[in-house]
Amino acid sequence: MSKIEQLVEDLSLTVLEAADLAKLLEESGRLVAALVAVAAALALLVALPGCRED
Secondary structure (H helix, E strand, O other), X not given: OOHHHHHHHHHOOOHHHHHHHHHHHHHHHXXXXXXXXXXXXXXXXXXXXXXXXX
């Protein structure tokens, strides 16, 4: 049995609960992507000459 199948069996979700879970996972994925983009932008700003006070 795959890990996903085992997880589904362990959770015993209804269809509506599974839909809610999928929505939450999708939203958290967007949040993670947004945080990565912000971190990349900040790293770029730090790397640019003249952006730091030395």
